[in-house]
Amino acid sequence: MEVARELAETLRGKEVICLEGELGAGKTTFVRGLAEGLGIREGYQVRSPTFTLVNVYPTRMGDLIHIDLYRAKDVEVEEFIGQGIVAVEWGEDVEGCDIRVRIETSELDPEMRRIVVITYY
Numbered sequence: 001m002e003v004a005r006e007l008a009e010t011l012r013g014k015e016v017i018c019l020e021g022e023l024g025a026g027k028t029t030f031v032r033g034l035a036e037g038l039g040i041r042e043g044y045q046v047r048s049p050t051f052t053l054v055n056v057y058p059t060r061m062g063d064l065i066h067i068d069l070y071r072a073k074d075v076e077v078e079e080f081i082g083q084g085i086v087a088v089e090w091g092e093d094v095e096g097c098d099i100r101v102r103i104e105t106s107e108l109d110p111e112m113r114r115i116v117v118i119t120y121y
Contacts, residue, residue, distance in 0.1 A: 001033035008037025018091025021103035027089040
């Protein structure tokens, strides 16, 4: 969560963040940290969009649009670009990402994660 909160401080408001990692690696937790760092409005709670596919959270920097492509690879991510910060779980195949975040679990410690952040701007 701390890495995501720190990343949030560097965002300008229209980025596309593609999150990669195995099931349970912490992609939704990362988005939760982003939302906190962006100042998610009171009363909103970040939840996995696995079944809703898209969740929108108002923040002090505009909307945080949280998309999950695990179940539906046909969601048109492009239609959300420019409407706020877009965070895409299972975003390995999404083109046009400004930031790619790879979250890897540790075999030695289930509480430990390795997070690789690559920016393209």
